[in-house]
Amino acid sequence: MEKRPFIGKEQLEAICAEHPTPFHIYDEAQIRQRARALNAAFAWNPGFCEYFAVKATPNPWIVSILAEEGCGCDCATATELTLAQAAGVTGERVMLSSNDTPDADFAQADAMGAIINLDSLDMVGCLERALDGRVPSRVCCRVNPGGTFEAANGIIGNPEDAKFGMTVPQLEEAFRRLAALGVEDLGIHAFLASNTQVDDYYPRLARTLFELAVRLHEELGVHVWLIDLSGGIGVDYRPEDPAADIAAIGEGVRRAFEEVLVPAGMGDVRLAAELGRWMLAPAGGLVTRVIHHKVTYHDYLGVDACAANLMRPAIYDAYHHVSVMGKEGEPACHAYNVVGRLCENNDQFARDRMLPECGIGDLLFIHDTGAHGFSMGYNYNGSLRSAELLLREDGSVRQIRRAETQADYFATFDTDERFSALARQ
Secondary structure (H helix, E strand, O other), rough: OOOOOOOOOOHHHHHHHOOOOEEEEEHHHHHHHHHHHHHHHOOOOOOOEEEHHHHHHHHHHHHHHHHHHHOEEEEOHHHHHHHHOOOOOOOHHHEEOOOOOOHHHHHHHHOOOOOEEEEEOOOHHHHHHOOOOOOOOOEEEEOOOOOOEEEEOEEEEEEHOOOEEEEEHHHHHHHHHHOOOOOEEEEEEEOOOOOOOOHHHHHHHHHHHHHHHHHHHHHHHHHHEEEEEOEEEEEOOOOOOOOOHHHHHHHHHHHHHHHHHHHHHOOOEEEOOOOHHHHHHHEEEEEEEEEEEEOOOEEEEEEEOOOOOOOOOHHHHHOOEEOOOOOOOOOEEEEEEEEOOOOOOOOEEEEEEEOOOOOOOOOEEEEOOOOHHHHOOOOHHHHHOOOEEOHHHHHHEEEEEEEOOHHHHHHHOOOOHHHHHHHHH
């Protein structure tokens, strides 16, 4: 299936006249459509909440749009908690789901009324210490059952290789300790696979967690009020990849809910998801322009973006589709390496990628960067992170984050007058 940018060349060139490349651009209409599709797929569960993984796209404009669509925030740090609060997301619409968590983060989450998700057994004591001897009435715990996790087409994850979560026996002990401390409602959270390309991942995970919840309820007498399926539903980065059918996924989870939880008298359990990638990746693109053309052992298109703008190809060898604006219908007849300027050989968005014939000045649209694109940026080689733009539903464009300047880069050298002048240049 052919991938097409969500914006045309003429409009994009007009945007570039005001906002120099490179920049990330997000499609508000698609963001809202995906949020509504997810909420519709789980509307059968009255308490369902999508806790958008803020780490995927940490921009308050994006978070605010999702909040308007009924989504909450999954946060991993105090900074992300602050961002959620600034976007108007508070209380139990926020979840702190972190590991190696500082006491200050627990305290900030508690002050916000957020749900706290504990990653390890020792965090029970850490939470009690951070909150001066008390614990909230509701607490969630992250479980890692170990082994391998299978879908219909085979093994899709190896949970025991992940640093996250506690073992099932540790979860049982955590529930005992938390109940003894006065916690009334307990939650179970798990993330067992990433970017899955099958529709049965969520239903299989749900069944596993539902069965565990029933056992813990019956053996320990605890009330399980929340089961968080976390993330893991993937997107079709490659044109030939299957797109997740979110309606079918929701229906599969519903069947497991009806078959496992309802007969056990646990039909009041509310469900949650944390779909940063599925929610945002297809709704964003990185726009960059070809500024150099070099032919050696490969044919290189040098662009004004680099791995500092999109790290996934460099660190995961991840595929991101590339469109040459205005040439979408032309044959892909030439193999190019699309590269940035960093002093690292892995700074390549595509290798031997078949594209229409390109030249200096051509505008490229790198697809599916709306999640884990800008957010993973860094400043290696003194690279400055790009602007972020929002394509509104009415066709207008708003800058929702300006590009970094050298003054931003040098701002933290203000500890010495010899160098603080750099930040004022």
